[in-house]
Structures are given as structure tokens and as C-alpha cells.
Amino acid sequence: MENLLKKKLLEFLEEDIGFGDITTNALISEDTVAEARIISKKEGVVAGLCEAGIIFELLNVNFEPLAKDGDRVTNGQTLAELSGSARVILSAERTVLNIMMRMSGIATETAKLVDLAKRINPKLRIACTRKTTPGFRYFEKRAVALGGGDPHRFRLDDMILIKDNHLSIVGSVREAVNQARSKSSFSKKIEIEVEDVDQAIEAASAGANIIMFDNMSPEEAKKALSLLEERGLRDRVLIELSGGITPENIEKYMVLDVDIISMGYIIHSIKALDLSLDFKKKS
Secondary structure (H helix, E strand, C coil): CHHHHHHHHHHHHHHHHCCCCHHHHHHCCCCCEEEEEEEECCCEECCCHHHHHHHHHHCCCEEEECCCCCCEECCCCEEEEEEEEHHHHHHHHHHHHHHHHHHHHHHHHHHHHHHHHHHHCCCCEEECCCCCCCCCHHHHHHHHHHCCCECCCCCCCCCEEECHHHHHHHCCHHHHHHHHHHHCCCCCCEEEEECCHHHHHHHHHHCCCEEEEECCCHHHHHHHHHHHHHCCCHHHCEEEEECCCCCCCHHHHHCCCCCEEECCHHHHCCCCCCEEEEECCCC
């Protein structure tokens, strides 16, 4: 895994540097040594320090973290100090900051929702989805975990998740669950996305492990939960809510007796945490 991570990070560097940083090479001599620091310009949860350290280690730049991934940081806080080739630091600066700013933004937004969930419904998990950036999924989902959230599926081979398009071809919830169970390993959980109360009852009766209420209003979800409870089916399954849930309406869903709320928002719609890399001025 470590070698794959290094390979991916080097690809990010190569994408930005190309055949060389012609600005830096024109202005800075090859033997110039410098010191710099990475600073947070906003309060938030920092993520990506591990990745930054790997990049600078690969480039023979000394990297000293002054915080840990997952720490809550303040405006103006120094997150890491660097020393080494000025050319190398300048050439890697934007790639490192892009990774850290995006990961930290995701971790920060996730932490806000996790903190809210702890106050309203302590058993509730906040999860992300597969609505990720191609090539950057590992880092985005790691950032969710650093913010206290659940990464959900990393890939299609993690677990079975039967969605509405699957059902449109198979025909019924029960048939889809039965086929999934008969044609897959016992080790894989079966989750199914449902759109109404009847499908929820059918899914639980068929033996699904997890039922996702998709795009249900809080009122519809509450009704489905009540009927599952009445029929003795609620304790057989985990209940996940997803679709149409935003920071503005999430509290209405958090008060319900559910286990997971999954949101694409915490990856695809977050604001990056503002960070900067500043060089120490010559004395």
C-alpha cells in the first residue's frame, strides 16, 4: 500500500511540474537552501500532513509536522516546518497545498456534522458516498475518516448495494436480494436502496442487511421506521438515509431512529480549508 501511495503522489507531482518549473529554475539557484512553514489560515480539522510528509521525503526535503492529521487547528497555526532545496520546495508547493486543502476541507465539514450527530443522536454514523473525484478517492475518503465520519464503500467490490437501476431490470426487491445472496460470498453484506414504505418492508422481510431510504422526506422515513418496528423487522437491519440531505435539513433526519446518514455533499461540495506555505525571510 505504501508503494502505491508514493506512486500516486509522484503522479500528482509530475502532472504539475511537467518538464520542470521554469519560473523557479530561472530565479533560484540550484544550491539555494531555504526554510518554510505550512500555516492554517482558518479554523478547521487538518488532513493530508501524512501525504505532504511522504512527498517531501521523496524529494529529500526535511519535513517536521507540528500537528497530526485529524487535529483541530486554529487560524495562524503552523502545521509543519520544512528545510531543504528552495527549488524543490517551490516546485512541490502547489501540489502539497492542493492535497492538504481539499482533504482538510472534507475533514472539517465532516467533523461539523459528526459533532452535531453526537449531540442529537449519539449512535448515528455520518458517511460519505462514491461521489468522489476520479483518482483522488482514497484521499477524500481518508479525509472523511479523519473528520470522524465513515468512508462507506471504497469500491464496487466492497459490498453489494442494490440500487434503483438494478431493480428496474431485476423487477422486485425480494428477487434482487435473493439473487444477490445466492450468487455472492456469505462474507459480503447486502444493502438495498428503497424509495417507499412497501419496498422497505419487502427488503427487511427478504433478509437484506442494510436498507437505504433514498430521497425520503423525514415524514416518510419516520413512517417506514414505525412500520418496520410494528412488524418486528427493525432490529434485523441497519437503516441508512441518503439523498437530498443537506446541512440545512439534516437535523430533521438526525432525530430519527436510524443508524447511518450518507451524503455525497461532504466530498463533492465542500470548501477547501485555506492553507499557505510561507518561506522564512532572509535575515
